[in-house]
Amino acid sequence: MPELADFLQYSFSGLTSGAIYALIALGFCVVNNTMGIVNFVQVDFVSLGGMLMFSALFALGLPMVPGVLLAVAGVALVAMLVERFGLRPARSENPLVLIFLTVGLSIILRGLIKLVWGKNRMALPPLTPDLPLEFFGASLLPQALWILFLTLIAIVLLLWFFYRTPLGLSMRAVASNSTAAAVVGIPAGRVRLTSYAIAGALGGLAGVLVTPITTLNYDVGVLLGLKGFAAAILGGFGSFPGAILGGVGLGLLESLSAGYLSSAYKDVVAFVVLLLVLFVRPKGLLGK
Amino acid sequence: MLRLEQLSKNFGGLPALSQVSFEVFPGQVTALIGPNGAGKSTLINCMTGVLQPSSGRVLFRGAAISSLAAHQIARCGIARTFQNLKLFPRLSVLDNVLTGLTCEAGSSMVMAMLRLPYLRHRERRLRLRALEALDRFGLGDKADWPAAVLAYGDKKRVELARATVGNPQLILLDEPVAGLNAAETAAVGEQLHLLRRAGHTLLLIEHDMDLVMKLADQVVVLDSGQKIASGTPAEVRRNPRVLEAYLGCMEATA
Numbered sequence: 001m002p003e004l005a006d007f008l009q010y011s012f013s014g015l016t017s018g019a020i021y022a023l024i025a026l027g028f029c030v031v032n033n034t035m036g037i038v039n040f041v042q043v044d045f046v047s048l049g050g051m052l053m054f055s056a057l058f059a060l061g062l063p064m065v066p067g068v069l070l071a072v073a074g075v076a077l078v079a080m081l082v083e084r085f086g087l088r089p090a091r092s093e094n095p096l097v098l099i100f101l102t103v104g105l106s107i108i109l110r111g112l113i114k115l116v117w118g119k120n121r122m123a124l125p126p127l128t129p130d131l132p133l134e135f136f137g138a139s140l141l142p143q144a145l146w147i148l149f150l151t152l153i154a155i156v157l158l159l160w161f162f163y164r165t166p167l168g169l170s171m172r173a174v175a176s177n178s179t180a181a182a183v184v185g186i187p188a189g190r191v192r193l194t195s196y197a198i199a200g201a202l203g204g205l206a207g208v209l210v211t212p213i214t215t216l217n218y219d220v221g222v223l224l225g226l227k228g229f230a231a232a233i234l235g236g237f238g239s240f241p242g243a244i245l246g247g248v249g250l251g252l253l254e255s256l257s258a259g260y261l262s263s264a265y266k267d268v269v270a271f272v273v274l275l276l277v278l279f280v281r282p283k284g285l286l287g288k
Numbered sequence: 289m290l291r292l293e294q295l296s297k298n299f300g301g302l303p304a305l306s307q308v309s310f311e312v313f314p315g316q317v318t319a320l321i322g323p324n325g326a327g328k329s330t331l332i333n334c335m336t337g338v339l340q341p342s343s344g345r346v347l348f349r350g351a352a353i354s355s356l357a358a359h360q361i362a363r364c365g366i367a368r369t370f371q372n373l374k375l376f377p378r379l380s381v382l383d384n385v386l387t388g389l390t391c392e393a394g395s396s397m398v399m400a401m402l403r404l405p406y407l408r409h410r411e412r413r414l415r416l417r418a419l420e421a422l423d424r425f426g427l428g429d430k431a432d433w434p435a436a437v438l439a440y441g442d443k444k445r446v447e448l449a450r451a452t453v454g455n456p457q458l459i460l461l462d463e464p465v466a467g468l469n470a471a472e473t474a475a476v477g478e479q480l481h482l483l484r485r486a487g488h489t490l491l492l493i494e495h496d497m498d499l500v501m502k503l504a505d506q507v508v509v510l511d512s513g514q515k516i517a518s519g520t521p522a523e524v525r526r527n528p529r530v531l532e533a534y535l536g537c538m539e540a541t542a
Contacts, residue, residue, distance in 0.1 A: 166386075166393035166411065169379075173387045176376035183336055183374065184450065185362030185391045 005137030010259035011252065016144040016213075017227075018251020019151035023206040024228025025235065025243035026158065027199035032238050033175035034195040037095050040102040041082055043225025044109040045200050049075050049207025050216040051117045054124055064127055072204045079200025082109070083193050114218040126212040147209045154205055155244065158198070162240075167194060175238075227270075234274050236287025245285055250274070289314040289489055290335070290366075290458055295344035295354075297330055297513075304330045305513045307344070312458065317480075317490045319500040319521075322510035323533065328493045329371055331510070332460050336368050337361040348458070363391050367456035369447040371463045371493070377436035381427060381446055384435050385418040388450035421453040422446075425479065441472045448476065452483065459483070460491045465499060473499070501525070509533070 024046060031039040052074045056067035086105045087098060126143035133140045162168040167190075174181040174191045182188060206228070207221060214220060231250045235242025250270055257269035277285065290312040297305040305327045312318045320328050333339040335346050337358035346354040353361050367388065376384050386393075393414060422428050425445040430438065435446060444464065451459055464480070465473040477499050483490060484503065494500050500507065500521065507524040509517040511533040517524055524530050 166390070166414075169383055169386060169393075170390060172379055172383070173376050173390075176378045177374055179338065179358075180370075180374035180376060181387070182358035183338065183362055183368060183370075184387045185359050186387065187359045188357075 002137070006259065008136055008138035010255045012138060012140055012144060014252035014255030015248060016147050016251070017210075017254065018231075018248035019147050020206050020210045020224065020247075021228045021231040021250050022244045022247025023151055023154060023202050023209075024225055025232035025247045026155070026240060027202035027206075028229055028232045029238050029240060029243045030158075030195045030202070031199045032232075034171055034191050035095075035098065037098045037102065038229070039196075039199060040099070040106045041079070041086075041109060042199060042203050042228070043221040044106050044113065045075050045079060045203025046207040046210070046221030046224050046228075047113055047216075047218055048078060048109070048221075049204030050124060050211035050220060051113055051207075051218070052204070053208045053211070054117070054122055054216060057125070068127070068205075068208055071208050072201050075204025075207070076197045076200040078109075079196040079203075080193055082200075083196035088189065088192070110219060110222075117218060119218060122216040124212045124216050127209075141213075143209075143212055150205065150209060154202065158202075159240070161198075167191075171195065230271065230274050233284055234277055236284030239284070239286045239288070242284055242286035249285075289349060290491070291347040292331075292335070293345045293347065295331070295334060295346065296342050297327075297334055297339060298342045303513055305334070305341075308510070308513070308515050309344075310508050310515060310518055312489060312491050313506070314489050315487050316505040317484050317492060317503050318506045318508060319492045319494060319504035320508050320510065321494065321497075321500060321524075325512075326510040327513040328510055329462055330513075332368065332462055332491070332493060335361075336366060336460065365457035366460065367451040367454060367458070368460035369444075369451050369462055369464060371466065373443050373447060375435045375443055375446060375450075377434070379435060380431065381422065381433050381435055381438065382415070382418055382431040384446050385421055385449045385453050386414060388421075388453040389414045389418065391454060418449075418453055421449040425449045426475065441468050444468060444472075445476070448479065452488075458489045458491065460493075462493045463495065464492070465494065465496050477503070 024042060027042045027045065028039065031037065049071050052071035053067055056062045056070045062070065082105055087101055090097060090101055092098060126141070127146045128142045130141060130143070133142070162172060170181070170186045171191050171194065173184070173186055174188065178188065206224070210224065211220060227250060228247065231246035232243050233246070234250055235244070235246025253273055254266045254270045258266035261269065281287070292309050295305055295308045296303065308331060320331065322328055330339065334341040334354070337356055337360070341354050345352050348364055348366065353364060376387065393411070419428065419431060422431055425448060427442060427445055427449065430442065435443065438446065448464060465476050468476065473496065480490065480503055492500065492503065504521050507519065507521050508515060509524060509530050516533060517527045517530045519527070
């Protein structure tokens with residue numbers, strides 16, 4: 001049955017890119033929920049994740065697992081620095097001011113990445129050797145399975161952190177009512193720093209996972225990040241289940257339309273559907 | 289315990305508070321009364337860092353707190369409720385009360401990730417205390433409900449539970465029984481009596497004169513942003529300026 005094999009093939013590749021969009025969308029949501037802004041530096045966290053992974057493997061000679069951990073932790077650290085020294089000195093609560101700061105910081109970070117790693121395209125090896133697995137006639141790359149598996153782990157960890165730890169409770173409290181949060185003694189600064197660390201880790205993980213499939217260069221995160229942003233809006237900006245649904249939905253749409261219509265129009269189809277959904281539900285699929 | 293010195297607050301050019309001074313004594317209930325618009329909520333907002341006073345100082349146990357941020361003031365041991373409710377609508381009732389224990393929970397990210405056994409033990413104890421506080425206010429069976437779906441009276445009691453669960457040194461209550469029916473008012477009044485008996489220091493803003501007269505050791509009267517009287521409930525009740533500004537019109541309408 002070639003039709004089934006085709007369908008499975010398109011769905012797998014849609015799920016894979018959807019998982020990456022979901023990770024990036026979750027990063028956008030975490031910062032939005034605690035600070036009420038769109039953090040445009042998120043797109044560069046993705047590029048930086050790939051770059052740090054590249055250096056961990058080839059400059060430091062680390063094996064895969066410590067390499068992934070180092071890259072993700074490194075991006076989280078950079079994200080904290082962005083919040084602490086890029087946004088906080090503005091001492092502003094005005095979302096417009098903060099959003100424009102993130103635009104500027106994104107350009108600066110992209111410039112720094114270009115300065116350190118150069119403008120050339122680089123290749124990152126997959127986490128495990130590329131031996132495709134056959135599944136009902138569709139072939140599955142091990143990297144795709146790693147993407148799905150590690151995305152799932154990241155989502156579980158994220159939910160556990162938000163719903164099972166005191167700091168997670170503080171973060172949900174700030175998202176729900178920031179005045180009340182201050183009055184019960186929740187320090188806004190620490191919550192913002194944590195939300196940036198989490199957004200950085202999610203973006204960095206997305207970068208580590210996706211760049212072996214795409215290629216790696218200093219602005220690889222821009223288009224991916226834009227898709228992640230679209231996914232977050234599709235699902236309802238700020239909603240975690242929405243970000244996951246939006247990411248997977250956008251990934252499937254792209255891949256199915258590329259397979260059955262034309263790959264030239266895959267971005268068009270995805271964004272037209274995004275527009276149609278927003279016409280009908282302006283707050284996104286699961287937005288409140 | 290808490291001293292206000294010449295506290296003023298202007299909104300634009302409009303004075304909302306001018307030169308208000310008084311003191312809250314430990315173990316006492318101080319009631320702050322005055323007609324609508326007298327500046328009572330503004331005063332409490334200036335004390336808790338929600339607003340910055342234009343001039344004057346707030347001293348808590350001898351230290352100036354008027355320049356601190358709201359979360360730092362909370363960490364000094366001052367808890368409060370709001371006249372127009374500030375709950376976390378998307379959080380469960382239990383989680384709302386648990387936020388009242390933030391200062392004790394610790395919130396380091398690394399510690400949260402490590403899940404040390406003694407931390408887990410402490411979290412369990414905090415949950416138990418939050419549940420006990422909910423039981424005290426008769427909300428034990430609604431612990432898992434989202435706060436947004438509660439009836440108004442229940443929301444007020446969740447806020448009281450959140451403000452009292454951490455055993456703060458000073459509790460500021462902004463109209464805790466406004467909008468409650470007679471039975472609910474009596475229940476909240478009973479809880480406030482218990483808090484006073486347990487030695488808590490309360491600053492109470494309230495329009496319900498029965499409650500104020502029964503509960504307060506000291507009454508401070510504000511009118512148009514100025515302190516016009518203070519003293520025991522009996523003294524204030526006899527003060528002609530107060531009768532004119534406040535009690536008089538209350539009795540006329542009653």
